[in-house]
Amino acid sequence: MIEVRLLKPGKGQIVRYPATVLTRDGHSVTVQAIWQLGRVDLGLFSIEPGDVMIETFYDNRWYNIFRVQRPDGVTRGWYCNLARPARIDNQVIETEDLEIDLIVSADRERITITDCEEYAARGLAQAEPATDAALRAALVELRDLIRRGAPPFALTAAQNRSGEISG
Numbered sequence: 001m002i003e004v005r006l007l008k009p010g011k012g013q014i015v016r017y018p019a020t021v022l023t024r025d026g027h028s029v030t031v032q033a034i035w036q037l038g039r040v041d042l043g044l045f046s047i048e049p050g051d052v053m054i055e056t057f058y059d060n061r062w063y064n065i066f067r068v069q070r071p072d073g074v075t076r077g078w079y080c081n082l083a084r085p086a087r088i089d090n091q092v093i094e095t096e097d098l099e100i101d102l103i104v105s106a107d108r109e110r111i112t113i114t115d116c117e118e119y120a121a122r123g124l125a126q127a128e129p130a131t132d133a134a135l136r137a138a139l140v141e142l143r144d145l146i147r148r149g150a151p152p153f154a155l156t157a158a159q160n161r162s163g164e165i166s167g
Contacts, residue, residue: 002031004055005094006081010122019055019093029088030056030152035068043112044105045077056152057086057093062138064095065152075155078104080142082119082135098124098135108146108153113139 006015019031035051047053047068054067064086066079080102086095099119103112119125125132146153 007096
Protein backbone atom coordinates (compact mmCIF):
# COMPACT_ATOMS: atom_id res chain seq x y z
CA MET A 1 0.00 0.00 0.00
CA ILE A 2 0.96 3.59 -0.62
CA GLU A 3 -0.68 6.82 0.49
CA VAL A 4 -1.75 9.29 -2.19
CA ARG A 5 -1.84 12.95 -1.14
CA LEU A 6 -3.50 15.43 -3.48
CA LEU A 7 -2.67 18.95 -2.34
CA LYS A 8 -5.37 21.45 -3.33
CA PRO A 9 -4.06 24.87 -2.23
CA GLY A 10 -6.78 26.72 -4.13
CA LYS A 11 -9.37 25.00 -1.93
CA GLY A 12 -7.25 24.70 1.23
CA GLN A 13 -7.54 20.91 1.16
CA ILE A 14 -5.35 17.84 1.26
CA VAL A 15 -7.06 14.68 0.01
CA ARG A 16 -5.48 11.47 1.35
CA TYR A 17 -6.30 7.88 0.47
CA PRO A 18 -4.63 4.46 0.31
CA ALA A 19 -3.82 2.82 -3.02
CA THR A 20 -2.21 -0.36 -4.27
CA VAL A 21 0.92 -0.03 -6.41
CA LEU A 22 0.47 -1.76 -9.78
CA THR A 23 3.64 -0.67 -11.61
CA ARG A 24 6.60 1.58 -11.01
CA ASP A 25 9.42 2.80 -13.23
CA GLY A 26 12.12 5.46 -13.02
CA HIS A 27 9.69 8.39 -13.38
CA SER A 28 6.18 7.15 -12.64
CA VAL A 29 4.02 4.98 -10.47
CA THR A 30 0.62 3.55 -11.33
CA VAL A 31 -1.73 2.72 -8.49
CA GLN A 32 -5.24 1.39 -8.07
CA ALA A 33 -7.82 2.79 -5.67
CA ILE A 34 -11.56 2.28 -5.25
CA TRP A 35 -13.76 5.40 -5.41
CA GLN A 36 -15.48 5.58 -2.03
CA LEU A 37 -17.07 9.00 -2.22
CA GLY A 38 -20.37 9.96 -3.79
CA ARG A 39 -21.21 10.24 -7.47
CA VAL A 40 -19.27 12.93 -9.36
CA ASP A 41 -20.64 14.13 -12.70
CA LEU A 42 -17.75 15.15 -14.96
CA GLY A 43 -19.95 15.93 -17.95
CA LEU A 44 -18.63 13.29 -20.35
CA PHE A 45 -19.03 10.56 -17.73
CA SER A 46 -19.58 10.15 -14.01
CA ILE A 47 -17.49 8.58 -11.29
CA GLU A 48 -19.64 6.25 -9.21
CA PRO A 49 -19.05 4.71 -5.76
CA GLY A 50 -17.15 1.44 -6.24
CA ASP A 51 -15.48 2.53 -9.50
CA VAL A 52 -11.87 1.47 -9.93
CA MET A 53 -9.38 4.28 -10.39
CA ILE A 54 -6.15 3.39 -12.20
CA GLU A 55 -3.98 6.43 -11.42
CA THR A 56 -0.60 7.25 -12.98
CA PHE A 57 1.60 9.85 -11.31
CA TYR A 58 4.84 11.20 -12.81
CA ASP A 59 7.79 12.93 -11.20
CA ASN A 60 8.79 14.54 -14.52
CA ARG A 61 5.44 15.56 -16.05
CA TRP A 62 2.99 18.32 -15.16
CA TYR A 63 -0.07 16.05 -14.92
CA ASN A 64 -1.44 12.83 -13.54
CA ILE A 65 -3.94 10.60 -15.30
CA PHE A 66 -6.80 8.64 -13.75
CA ARG A 67 -8.50 5.95 -15.83
CA VAL A 68 -11.98 5.50 -14.37
CA GLN A 69 -13.37 1.97 -14.70
CA ARG A 70 -16.64 0.44 -13.69
CA PRO A 71 -16.25 -2.44 -11.21
CA ASP A 72 -16.60 -4.87 -14.16
CA GLY A 73 -13.50 -3.33 -15.80
CA VAL A 74 -15.16 -1.30 -18.57
CA THR A 75 -13.56 2.14 -18.87
CA ARG A 76 -15.85 5.12 -18.31
CA GLY A 77 -13.19 7.67 -19.34
CA TRP A 78 -10.13 9.50 -18.07
CA TYR A 79 -9.66 12.35 -15.64
CA CYS A 80 -6.39 14.21 -16.25
CA ASN A 81 -5.30 16.52 -13.49
CA LEU A 82 -2.82 19.27 -14.35
CA ALA A 83 -0.41 19.27 -11.42
CA ARG A 84 3.15 19.91 -10.41
CA PRO A 85 5.38 16.86 -10.92
CA ALA A 86 4.67 14.36 -8.16
CA ARG A 87 6.98 13.57 -5.28
CA ILE A 88 7.12 9.79 -5.16
CA ASP A 89 8.76 7.50 -2.60
CA ASN A 90 7.97 4.04 -1.24
CA GLN A 91 5.30 5.27 1.20
CA VAL A 92 3.76 8.39 -0.35
CA ILE A 93 2.79 9.98 -3.65
CA GLU A 94 2.27 13.72 -3.26
CA THR A 95 1.10 16.07 -5.98
CA GLU A 96 -0.17 19.65 -6.07
CA ASP A 97 -3.33 20.24 -8.07
CA LEU A 98 -3.05 23.24 -10.39
CA GLU A 99 -6.82 23.39 -10.96
CA ILE A 100 -7.11 22.67 -14.72
CA ASP A 101 -8.51 19.24 -15.62
CA LEU A 102 -9.04 17.39 -18.89
CA ILE A 103 -11.99 15.03 -19.01
CA VAL A 104 -11.71 12.43 -21.79
CA SER A 105 -14.49 10.16 -23.05
CA ALA A 106 -13.83 6.40 -23.17
CA ASP A 107 -13.63 6.47 -26.97
CA ARG A 108 -11.14 9.40 -26.73
CA GLU A 109 -13.27 11.36 -29.22
CA ARG A 110 -14.38 14.06 -26.78
CA ILE A 111 -12.26 16.17 -24.45
CA THR A 112 -13.45 18.84 -22.04
CA ILE A 113 -11.13 21.24 -20.24
CA THR A 114 -12.48 22.39 -16.88
CA ASP A 115 -11.63 24.72 -14.01
CA CYS A 116 -9.75 27.31 -16.09
CA GLU A 117 -11.38 30.06 -14.00
CA GLU A 118 -10.00 28.52 -10.79
CA TYR A 119 -6.53 28.40 -12.36
CA ALA A 120 -6.80 32.05 -13.43
CA ALA A 121 -7.94 33.04 -9.93
CA ARG A 122 -4.76 31.55 -8.42
CA GLY A 123 -2.70 33.99 -10.50
CA LEU A 124 -0.03 31.45 -11.42
CA ALA A 125 0.27 32.72 -15.00
CA GLN A 126 1.57 36.04 -13.64
CA ALA A 127 3.32 34.86 -10.47
CA GLU A 128 4.98 31.78 -11.99
CA PRO A 129 5.37 32.16 -15.77
CA ALA A 130 7.52 29.00 -15.97
CA THR A 131 4.71 27.01 -14.32
CA ASP A 132 2.20 28.47 -16.77
CA ALA A 133 4.44 27.53 -19.72
CA ALA A 134 4.84 23.99 -18.33
CA LEU A 135 1.04 23.65 -18.02
CA ARG A 136 0.48 24.83 -21.58
CA ALA A 137 3.07 22.30 -22.82
CA ALA A 138 1.40 19.58 -20.72
CA LEU A 139 -1.96 20.31 -22.37
CA VAL A 140 -0.38 19.86 -25.81
CA GLU A 141 1.34 16.64 -24.69
CA LEU A 142 -1.86 15.21 -23.21
CA ARG A 143 -3.87 15.95 -26.37
CA ASP A 144 -1.20 14.18 -28.42
CA LEU A 145 -1.21 11.10 -26.14
CA ILE A 146 -5.01 11.00 -26.29
CA ARG A 147 -5.10 11.35 -30.09
CA ARG A 148 -2.60 8.51 -30.54
CA GLY A 149 -4.15 6.27 -27.88
CA ALA A 150 -0.75 6.06 -26.23
CA PRO A 151 -0.50 4.63 -22.71
CA PRO A 152 -2.22 5.18 -20.39
CA PHE A 153 -4.94 6.02 -22.95
CA ALA A 154 -4.71 2.63 -24.69
CA LEU A 155 -7.53 0.17 -24.06
CA THR A 156 -7.90 -3.56 -24.37
CA ALA A 157 -11.12 -4.91 -25.90
CA ALA A 158 -12.31 -5.93 -22.43
CA GLN A 159 -11.87 -2.40 -21.09
CA ASN A 160 -14.13 -0.99 -23.83
CA ARG A 161 -16.32 -3.97 -24.72
CA SER A 162 -19.57 -3.51 -26.59
CA GLY A 163 -18.79 0.15 -27.19
CA GLU A 164 -20.02 0.96 -23.70
CA ILE A 165 -18.47 4.35 -23.21
CA SER A 166 -20.57 6.33 -20.80
CA GLY A 167 -21.55 6.19 -17.17
